[in-house]
Amino acid sequence: MIRLLLIADDLTGALDTGVRLAEQGFKTKVMTYLPVCMDQEDADVLVIDTESRHLSEKEAYGRVKDVFAVPGAKDVPHIYKKTDSALRGNIGAELQAVLDASGEDSAAFIPAYPGVGRITRDGIQYINGVPVSMSEFGRDSFNPIKTSCIKDIIGEQTDIPVHTAKDPGSWTRRPGITVMDAASDADMEAWAEKAGGQGIRVLAGCGGAAAHLRSLIGEGTYSFEIPYPGDGLFVFSGSIHPETKRQTEKAPLLYKRITVPEGLIGEKDLIKTPAGTELIDRLRRVIRENGRVIFTSDSGSAAEDGACTEEIRRTVARNLGDIYREISDLLLDRPVMIVGGDTLRECMDASGTCELMPLGELFPGVVVSEYIKEGKRRILITKSGGMGKDTLFRDIMSL
Numbered sequence: 001m002i003r004l005l006l007i008a009d010d011l012t013g014a015l016d017t018g019v020r021l022a023e024q025g026f027k028t029k030v031m032t033y034l035p036v037c038m039d040q041e042d043a044d045v046l047v048i049d050t051e052s053r054h055l056s057e058k059e060a061y062g063r064v065k066d067v068f069a070v071p072g073a074k075d076v077p078h079i080y081k082k083t084d085s086a087l088r089g090n091i092g093a094e095l096q097a098v099l100d101a102s103g104e105d106s107a108a109f110i111p112a113y114p115g116v117g118r119i120t121r122d123g124i125q126y127i128n129g130v131p132v133s134m135s136e137f138g139r140d141s142f143n144p145i146k147t148s149c150i151k152d153i154i155g156e157q158t159d160i161p162v163h164t165a166k167d168p169g170s171w172t173r174r175p176g177i178t179v180m181d182a183a184s185d186a187d188m189e190a191w192a193e194k195a196g197g198q199g200i201r202v203l204a205g206c207g208g209a210a211a212h213l214r215s216l217i218g219e220g221t222y223s224f225e226i227p228y229p230g231d232g233l234f235v236f237s238g239s240i241h242p243e244t245k246r247q248t249e250k251a252p253l254l255y256k257r258i259t260v261p262e263g264l265i266g267e268k269d270l271i272k273t274p275a276g277t278e279l280i281d282r283l284r285r286v287i288r289e290n291g292r293v294i295f296t297s298d299s300g301s302a303a304e305d306g307a308c309t310e311e312i313r314r315t316v317a318r319n320l321g322d323i324y325r326e327i328s329d330l331l332l333d334r335p336v337m338i339v340g341g342d343t344l345r346e347c348m349d350a351s352g353t354c355e356l357m358p359l360g361e362l363f364p365g366v367v368v369s370e371y372i373k374e375g376k377r378r379i380l381i382t383k384s385g386g387m388g389k390d391t392l393f394r395d396i397m398s399l
Contacts, residue, residue, distance in 0.1 A: 002038055003217040004045045007067055008082035009053040009089045010341035012384040015367045017082045018047040019358035020211040025220025030356045032348060038072035051345055053089040057157050060090035061097045068101035078201060078216050083111060085118045085206035086137040087125055087145055092157025095177055095204055104202045105175045108195040111150060112182035113208030115364045119183040123164035124148045136242050142313050150179045168194040188212045226360035226368055227379050228399045229335040235294040238320040238343030241385030248296050251393035256290040258283060265297040266312050270319040280326045287330045321346030337381035344382055363388060
């Protein structure tokens with residue numbers, strides 16, 4: 001029986017939030033499509049990736065509302081709208097869609113994630129002590145954050161009242177969306193308990209708050225072991241986030257690195273070109289001849305042209321999915337790590353994978369999942385571009 005319906009706007013976010021529930025013993029299933037009927041799903045927590053972060057407000061609203069058209073969706077006792085910890089995407093429109101479709105009038109929004117340096121103070125979101133609009137996310141090529149005030153970000157897309165709250169002890173339920181201050185796990189635990197006590201059915205936040213929902217949904221009983229990558233890790237990164245670039249640049253020399261030349265990854269139908277064929281041949285050879293491999297795309301300069309940012313984003317994502325499909329037969333029996341939400345979704349679509357089961361984290365935001373391919377359980381490691389320390393790939397080797 002599904003105890004919690006979790007709706008995310010991208011696949012890495014779906015996984016790094018779903019894993020917080022899996023680690024507490026809840027059988028968690030992440031899906032890239034809408035099920036026929038939610039009553040038939042064998043999971044405690046069902047996570048749906050609507051892939052709506054880069055859509056228009058209207059399209060994102062529709063994608064989220066469509067989830068509740070699935071039989072059984074409106075009967076799930078608790079709903080969690082996963083949002084990006086840096087507040088990217090259609091947060092206001094999607095929260096409104098959840099409230100409209102569920103029939104609820106109140107949502108508790110806990111956007112902090114202290115474990116990875118995201119806190120909320122006086123309704124302002126901070127990234128490692130810096131207001132989010134002044135951080136690297138404020139300069140995001142595809143979705144720059146222009147203000148750090150969460151109330152203003154939500155208000156750009158909805159007329160639903162937005163409130164801020166500092167202290168769970170004095171807070172009482174009000175119609176609308178309430179943004180809760182939090183700077184620690186203890187703060188988030190207190191807010192989750194208070195929301196449950198106030199009869200709040202709809203909660204929202206990133207992976208941080210999802211770790212504190214036991215007071216609402218009860219105890220988990222599912223158990224499993226987390227597999228570690230060992231030797232032979234293949235890293236496939238399409239993220240242009242500066243943190244990812246630092247991580248790959250600081251990867252130990254034991255990783256063989258291959259980077260798509262500047263400008264090439266944005267070429268339409270890349271794998272059908274002579275350069276694309278040569279790239280695939282080279283990449284397949286590198287995979288066969290090396291244990292640890294890091295594949296990266298250099299699309300940062302292309303994304304700087306704001307006039308065609310969305311077109312380039314889609315082209316790059318499709319090209320990465322095409323590349324992954326061409327090499328996927330070499331990856332079935334080795335651990336794979338995919339970096340970046342757009343990249344992950346394209347790779348999963350290209351390989352025909354539509355269900356993942358998160359098992360646990362290697363490090364905060366670095367998720368280990370399993371899926372079934374050709375009748376065998378396969379292991380996949382994922383993370384969004386901005387997650388992880390600079391020393392991530394060295395740290396993975398030490399596990």
